Amino acid sequence: MGILVLICLVSLFAPVKNVEAETNPFLIDCGTNSSTNVDGRKWVGDLAPDSNLTLSSPGIAASTSTFNGDSTYGTLYKTARLFNEAANYTFKVDSGNCYLRLHFYPFSFENHDVNVSQFDVMANSLKLLSEFSVPVEISRKNSYMQSLGSNSSESSLMKEYFLGVDSGQLVVKFMPTGGSFAFVNAIEVIPVTSQLFVDTVSKVGGNGATSDLNLGARGIETMYRLNVGGSEIEPTQDQDLWRMWETDISYMFASVAGSSINNQSNVTYSSANDSSVAPLLVYETARAMINNEVLEKRFNMSWKFNVDPNFDYIVRLHFCELVFDKPNQRTFRIYINNRTAAENFDVFVRAGGMNKAYHKDYFDLVSPQIDTLWIQLGPETMYGAAGTDALLNGLEIFKLSRSGNLAYVSERFGSSGTEVSARTFRNRILWIGIAAGIASIFILAALFTIFFCLRKRRKNACPTKENPPGWRPLSLHGTVGKSTTNARGSKFSVGSLNLNGSLALVRVGKRFTIAEIRAATKNFDESLVIGVGGFGKVYKGEIEDGTLAAIKRAHPQSEQGLTEFETEIEMLSKLRHRHLVSMIGFCEENNEMILVYEYMANGTLRNHLFGSELPPLTWKQRLEICIGAARGLHYLHTGAERGIIHRDVKTTNILLDENFVAKVADFGLSKTGPALDHTHVSTAVKGSFGYLDPEYFRRQKLTEKSDVYSFGVVLFEAVCARPVINPSLPKDQINLAEWALRWQRQRSLDAITDRCLEGNYCSDSLKKFGEIAEKCLADEGKNRPTMGEVLWHLEYVLQLHEAWLRSNAGEESSSLVAENVEVGDTEVSQNPSVSQDEEHCIELRTEDDGEPLTRQISGLGGTVGFDEFSQLVNPQGR
Numbered sequence: 001m002g003i004l005v006l007i008c009l010v011s012l013f014a015p016v017k018n019v020e021a022e023t024n025p026f027l028i029d030c031g032t033n034s035s036t037n038v039d040g041r042k043w044v045g046d047l048a049p050d051s052n053l054t055l056s057s058p059g060i061a062a063s064t065s066t067f068n069g070d071s072t073y074g075t076l077y078k079t080a081r082l083f084n085e086a087a088n089y090t091f092k093v094d095s096g097n098c099y100l101r102l103h104f105y106p107f108s109f110e111n112h113d114v115n116v117s118q119f120d121v122m123a124n125s126l127k128l129l130s131e132f133s134v135p136v137e138i139s140r141k142n143s144y145m146q147s148l149g150s151n152s153s154e155s156s157l158m159k160e161y162f163l164g165v166d167s168g169q170l171v172v173k174f175m176p177t178g179g180s181f182a183f184v185n186a187i188e189v190i191p192v193t194s195q196l197f198v199d200t201v202s203k204v205g206g207n208g209a210t211s212d213l214n215l216g217a218r219g220i221e222t223m224y225r226l227n228v229g230g231s232e233i234e235p236t237q238d239q240d241l242w243r244m245w246e247t248d249i250s251y252m253f254a255s256v257a258g259s260s261i262n263n264q265s266n267v268t269y270s271s272a273n274d275s276s277v278a279p280l281l282v283y284e285t286a287r288a289m290i291n292n293e294v295l296e297k298r299f300n301m302s303w304k305f306n307v308d309p310n311f312d313y314i315v316r317l318h319f320c321e322l323v324f325d326k327p328n329q330r331t332f333r334i335y336i337n338n339r340t341a342a343e344n345f346d347v348f349v350r351a352g353g354m355n356k357a358y359h360k361d362y363f364d365l366v367s368p369q370i371d372t373l374w375i376q377l378g379p380e381t382m383y384g385a386a387g388t389d390a391l392l393n394g395l396e397i398f399k400l401s402r403s404g405n406l407a408y409v410s411e412r413f414g415s416s417g418t419e420v421s422a423r424t425f426r427n428r429i430l431w432i433g434i435a436a437g438i439a440s441i442f443i444l445a446a447l448f449t450i451f452f453c454l455r456k457r458r459k460n461a462c463p464t465k466e467n468p469p470g471w472r473p474l475s476l477h478g479t480v481g482k483s484t485t486n487a488r489g490s491k492f493s494v495g496s497l498n499l500n501g502s503l504a505l506v507r508v509g510k511r512f513t514i515a516e517i518r519a520a521t522k523n524f525d526e527s528l529v530i531g532v533g534g535f536g537k538v539y540k541g542e543i544e545d546g547t548l549a550a551i552k553r554a555h556p557q558s559e560q561g562l563t564e565f566e567t568e569i570e571m572l573s574k575l576r577h578r579h580l581v582s583m584i585g586f587c588e589e590n591n592e593m594i595l596v597y598e599y600m601a602n603g604t605l606r607n608h609l610f611g612s613e614l615p616p617l618t619w620k621q622r623l624e625i626c627i628g629a630a631r632g633l634h635y636l637h638t639g640a641e642r643g644i645i646h647r648d649v650k651t652t653n654i655l656l657d658e659n660f661v662a663k664v665a666d667f668g669l670s671k672t673g674p675a676l677d678h679t680h681v682s683t684a685v686k687g688s689f690g691y692l693d694p695e696y697f698r699r700q701k702l703t704e705k706s707d708v709y710s711f712g713v714v715l716f717e718a719v720c721a722r723p724v725i726n727p728s729l730p731k732d733q734i735n736l737a738e739w740a741l742r743w744q745r746q747r748s749l750d751a752i753t754d755r756c757l758e759g760n761y762c763s764d765s766l767k768k769f770g771e772i773a774e775k776c777l778a779d780e781g782k783n784r785p786t787m788g789e790v791l792w793h794l795e796y797v798l799q800l801h802e803a804w805l806r807s808n809a810g811e812e813s814s815s816l817v818a819e820n821v822e823v824g825d826t827e828v829s830q831n832p833s834v835s836q837d838e839e840h841c842i843e844l845r846t847e848d849d850g851e852p853l854t855r856q857i858s859g860l861g862g863t864v865g866f867d868e869f870s871q872l873v874n875p876q877g878r
């Protein structure tokens, strides 16, 4: 029996931490009798003579040699203690609080298969874990992180609890369930002598009311602990309490909404009592609302977390005003799960100055149906757009026990919110494996068939434009058999599962050799570069048969690029349309990522609108181009099997061929919708400022109506011929969408119309055109027209203008009235995606009825966020 060396000088929830307590933590390396030095601390074997703990049963000391990761705790992970029967670790601690951390690293030992291990854990009378499976939990967590767009993949798991102990001892009990075994790799018991929690906490939505939480009698589990806007803080950097602070970026919805700021100087605690609440490092970095004057700050900075339903939570927000040295510079609102937690929040005022570390707790109940917690900081609605901003430095989410229970039996795993228990999950992995196997056999068979048929066809058929020589189906690009296990070399393998991946994609297009590409681009001759972007360079080239091509070559070893490269190939393989830029082929030899597109002789629409020496486009040309682009987008939204959201509609992504036929380009950001996990909709918002749908930010919602919004901006750009964002203009003119909309609402769009058009357009057509653009920019997606409707109305505008041109040319003026507008001439009927049906049910309005068009197509959901992708031609577009 160990000697009691632990002395807690300050008792539970004592108000002041003023004495450096001589409290010794227990740092226990389980499954060994030797001690080891890890993270600057000495970890004692659980059977070592100086461990100072009692172990009720020796269990089995297990060890593994397979751990080869670089985790700080790697050494601890090499051993574990296994229990076939219930067993206790007893730690003598003084009354007070402590952190209990349980470290798990699953490995199988002899005949103990870690995948069947399942157990309960109690701490004194509090249940911490129930029917707990470490591998399932790790895999659930990794899938969750991957669904947030993070590529981290952990092989270990740490659970942290904050407990009150009044009996002089902490008994941690491991109980195998379902005839299996329990295990643990390391245990930390860290006495906490300072006051980390207070009992009275503001209630969310309670209008200033507080809740008495009686935390001393309840247990707390740490769910999340983030250093917002900064980098990871390792336990060694949080000296007294050895907490781990993650980065926040993966949890952020629309990471473009917040930019990180930092200030390493002179940060101090606003209250001396707070010195253990968080290390100062947390306060030295923050995230503030994006510093973009031109974007009206009508959005929130939002973070989204998976939580266990039916528990109480404390959300702790850490703040420190790093920029402003007076009050009223930054006041904002705090929302937790859509309810207001605080209004008029001014960090400077609350903390008592600049560079003062301050935190605030909020209490919220999460009902049984809810498994997410949204934390949002946004503008104070009382104030105008100017001066609003928000700030957050750190964030913690704590789960509180209900009736002596902190355990949550995981019932919420599933790719689309379906409820699957841990056991079903294991079965499911098995089934997915089998299904994937079968699917790959089928796909292979299908590929063989296609390959065979095409070969046969090539023999007899002359090459046509649709079926040029050398085209063949290519590699099978899927995620079959891609393992979720991690790079750290964990031994356990949960199975081959990729929740968001489709099983396989077939790519179509010519596969070029690198030699062919070099020949086409004169060995990537700089004089042939027609565009440069984040992704790489675009060359003009001539491929074998003399066809001109735009050859986009990605920077090698760009991970992000690879995803978008694959997306674009996949998209372009599926999509063929007169108004979409088509892909001729690609090259992936030598790790190259090269896409070969049809060459668009007249470059981007933007180039023809402003900023170049090119002759201005006529109103008719602009209308035809807008119609073409609308047609392409309409096809994307409705023509393919599933709706595709382009996500980056702008004038640099509308290209013009030698006949000024518009084609939509750049599918690197697009993604098909409804088959994807819903959570993907709300991960990262990417796109181009000036064109971004404000609803992205507000409602965490992405639909094809977001493309409609961007297209509305394109329409204004086409008529005003100026950049969508021009910071050199007076503030109210910087953002084209806001500025043009103001003029349009006063029905005076003609006042800001491109001077080059003067006298050469039919004013009725401009009027109607403005109305369409205005409707596209409706604040809410549901009030925006569909692309089909936009297309239809643009056709009408063109006809108005053409009639006007004819009458100006002295021809017999055609009396064009709304009722008998002829839409659907050859152009339309060529395009199967605009059905006659659709046209008939759209009511044509010629009057200023100002009513939104409300016909909607079925809602198609989400998309995955990818980072920037270059423009095909113009590098400066974004």
Ligand SMILES: *[C@@H]1O[C@H](CO)[C@@H](O)[C@H](O)[C@H]1NC(C)=O
Residues within 6 Å of the ligand: 297, 298, 299, 300, 335, 337, 338, 339, 376, 378, 379, 697, 698, 699
């Ligand atoms: C911020 O989020 C809250 C809660 O979800 C919402 O009510 C509010 O309208 C949002 N504010 C903005 C400006 O989007």
